Amino acid sequence: MRSIVSLAVALVATLGLGALLGIVWEALAPRVTLIVASDGLAYPEGFQPEGYATDDGIAAILCVAAGILIGLIAVWITRRALPPERALPVALALVIVLGIVGSLALWWVGEHRGGFDLTEAVRMASQGDVITAPLDLRMSGVLVLWPASSVLVIFLAATGEWLRGRHPAGR
Secondary structure, eight states: OHHHHHHHHHHHHHHHHHHHHHHHHHHHSOOOEEEEOTTSOEEESSSSOHHHHHHHHHHHHHHHHHHHHHHHHHHHHHHHHSOHHHHHHHHHHHHHHHHHHHHHHHHHHHHHHSOOOHHHHHHHSOTTOEEEOOOOOOOGGGGGHHHHHHHHHHHHHHHHHHHHHHSOTTO
């Protein structure tokens, strides 16, 4: 029962962290300026707006930072709560689930806070009107960075344990 409660607390905490980072993403991400053309479509102001890549880049940085944090916390908690042979395997399973939950929360909150119906906005605009594009994660692979960076932390912790086991104390 205690482990179920601990898992629920970890899920809620990670969901909250993901939502908070979604708000941070929405606040930090630049928006691309679009101009409505005579054909009724909106085109970026400039040929290659850096804003699109920057939106995804900020989300990527937030996912990696959160993944490292969650990985470190998972290693620390499982090493104290479980026998040594079970700690890191449990931490690995935990960070994969938490990473998926956290990154999806970041994406959902960020896009819902910074999004709107662009098609409708363009339809209501006139030629030459300027519209700011909604926040949109274009490279969905960014969402894998949270669990991947957490797994990297677990890997490094396991490697450290393996290296310590190869060198007996006192040599």
